[in-house]
Amino acid sequence: MPAPPRTIPSSLALHGARWLRSSYSTGANNCVETARPATGDLAGLLAVRDSKHPAGPALLFSPGSWGEFVAAVR
Numbered sequence: 001m002p003a004p005p006r007t008i009p010s011s012l013a014l015h016g017a018r019w020l021r022s023s024y025s026t027g028a029n030n031c032v033e034t035a036r037p038a039t040g041d042l043a044g045l046l047a048v049r050d051s052k053h054p055a056g057p058a059l060l061f062s063p064g065s066w067g068e069f070v071a072a073v074r
Contacts, residue, residue, distance in 0.1 A: 011035075
């Protein structure tokens with residue numbers, strides 16, 4: 001089975017994704033948003049996009065990789 005992609009060119013391709021903005025985001029829209037794709041090859045991954053460019057690309061992380069990243073930046 002091929003590995004899932006690490007990026008998608010437009011986060012709009014994640015139809016029905018519920019994007020959540022970081023609680024640290026300000027009204028200036030200068031943060032990231034995350035979503036969990038529910039279907040297809042991307043199910044179980046975490047998508048991350050720039051809140052200033054919601055139609056732009058998204059990075060894809062496994063739950064473990066995202067957890068390690070968040071722990072490292074704390």
